[in-house]
Amino acid sequence: MTPTDKSQSPLRLGIAGLGTVGIGVVKIIDKKAALLEARTGRKVVITAVSARSKDKDRGVDLSAYAWESDPVALAKRDDIDVFVELMGGADGPAKDATQAAIASGKDVVTANKAMLALHGQELAEAAEARDLVIRFEAAVAGGIPVVKSLTEGLAGNEIKRVMGVMNGTCNYILTRMEETRQPYGVLFDECAKLGYLEADPTLDVGGIDAGHKLALLAAIAYGTQVDFDAITIEGIQDITLDDIEQASELGYKIKLLGVAQMSARGLEQRMTPCLVPATSPLGQLAGGTNMVVLEGDDVGQIVLRGAGAGEGPTASAVLSDICDIARGIRMATFGQNASALVAAKPAIAAIPAPYYLRLELEDKPGALAKVAFALGDAGVSIDQMRQYGNDDQYPDTSPVVIVTDACMRSSLDLAIEAARKTGVLASDPVAIRIEEV
Template sequence: MTTPFRLGIAGLGTVGRGVVRIVAEHGAEIATRVGRPVEIVAVSARDRRRDRGVDLTAFAWEDDPVALARRADVDCVIEVMGGANGPAKALVDAALAAGKHVVTANKALLARHGQELAETAEGAGVALAGEAAVAGGIPALKGLGEGLAANRITRVFGVLNGTCNYILNEMEARKAPYEAVLADAQRLGYAEADPSFDVGGIDAAHKLAILAALAFGTRVDFEGVVTEGIERITLADIETARDMGFSIRLLGLARMHEAGLEQRVRPCMVDERSLIGALPGVTNAVVVEGDFVGQCAFSGPGAGEGPTASAIMADVLDIARGAVRPLFGRAATALASAPRLSHGDEHSPYYLRFTLADRPGALAQIASALGRQGVSIHRMRQYGKGDPVPVVIVTHDARRDAIDAALAEIGALPVSAEPPVAIRIEEV
């Protein structure tokens, strides 16, 4: 088979440029691997005149991405524009309607429109692939959806946002507060000017929703992800965690229960010696638990030009070889609608931080409030002196609704100087 496999790239930011580079540098090797040439024929971006540091002269230029999607000489459209709606959605719709394969790095698009797009692609007999949308360069979707495909998946979790992992690691390393580290991360380009997608957990929630659909054979349900960011994590929380043998991680986790599908992105405390707990810098990791395999982990760079381009090209190579697979591992029409696990039904041990006025009986009021909700205390520590004074409590296994009720009650007490903080302690 020597018919070339022809690509159109929509979007020439960092990732689009990476794809151009990888094809330029490894085109010959790629052709050997897949048994046919893989070529870029056309590109589309907003500004034609911008110098992107790569040679685009051999490619046709389309100002309109939808026109790119409809070109007769394009077999596969690579969507690296970003955004859940607008031009990216229009491009992918047009490409699928024109019978083109689509490879995308767009987590927001797949988390919000994955069901509809997968049905369209499968109806048209073309591929819709998104390895690059989850955990950057790590072949996590392939590992989960193909490598562990014979397992019933019991749990999938991971560190899905490198910016948050970087901030949490840096806070500890530099003994610096959240705001200072975030500001530096923005200066260094590790965090966006508007960081809320990252630090608020939305980006991780997009990825988690895709992982959960693939893991459990359910319709992607981004709206069902309970999401909490790292904005309220203090250096004191991180240091107290370390003191107890834990690291704090923004953990995305999905698990199927009889009562429904649990999907959440939350700061969690995890064993500092575990793979997740020891994850350095901006590294991402996806951990999958299957009934036959046990626990497997995939870790590596979760973002950036090279890693993301590597993942996009893995999809392209698969499709060029003729592997047209359903995005979520089964026919989209066969995906189940899982009920959502009620937020209150979550349970685990919790780390609780209170900031209390230094008054006699303050601790007793906290302990009573927890007791009334059936939350039992495993360890308690008061840190230092002063007024107000931080108090840390580690609970035994407790229901989230009991924790929420106790915290609401305690937060309203006159001795509470600041709203209490609860961080889940997770077995990883």
């Protein structure tokens, strides 16, 4: 058994990327050498590092490690066993260096969700052909051991649904909108000031970053090839304070929720704003914390909650993968042979759900009845309806909120079209899925 063999040679790491996470990993390996050796049965050592600027002060002493200005050269070094890729970016140096690492027989640990969401199948096949592993716990939901829980902890389950709030910035904005009653734009600016946003903020608020994570979990859950392009992605940019408050009145919270679910029609992957019950674990998740919900046929619902970003949590996940490799744990990239993963048939809007509808009606007699009739005629039945007054915000119109019974999105779209034709809608309706959790 690997952990009992104290005579083993050290596990030698080459770390590419010395930003927050990279430095976090260096610090842990420096500080906890004895703990890591006790737990894994091997010394874990850093041999070489690479980053853009050698001279930058990163607050840690890197002088004991060889320096490579080129991550590809680092990946190819004969004196490393594991290439730790913490540069980021779907293509370019990260991918080049990862490919070079595999070509030269190195295991890979990465936090790079974009690279794996777009090139995961190709990289997994390359690694498998050489009996190497690519591990990526840090790529999904930061410190939460969700890749491990899904791949190994739930290995005996047919997965029924994977859900997750996996972008802390989006959840922070939505939570703060409700707390402060300030609109999206104000909170977006607050996040920008606090440094919570990616260089391209669309990655966060547009749902792309969280979409990358969902694509990885879906591949593991369903034994399918990672297929980021098949995800229906909507960001939170259009969520209004009004929707958040109306949802709250109805007992819901609005979350940027990722859902991957297999049905007879195929694999549905969505990263979109959804209403979830306020009393559910997802509904209670406030602020920048992440949560993933895994549903298996035998295990039922497992909820995992923790920090989704930051130096410590992300470095912790990187260390989890490094320790696995040190312990001799060899796991296929997506939990099973890459060559056996099938391309899932993508399904879009194939699973019925109730919807939240917000309509602004012209303040005319019979307007509400006309809309209700149009919805019913299109086969969408109404579970709840609330007209919430004619206040200053809407001097000449009546806002109405409707919760429908579960229906197909296509039926809802037909119903909305029919409602439009009544001529009593003062503005475009807002429709948000309610995910039953």
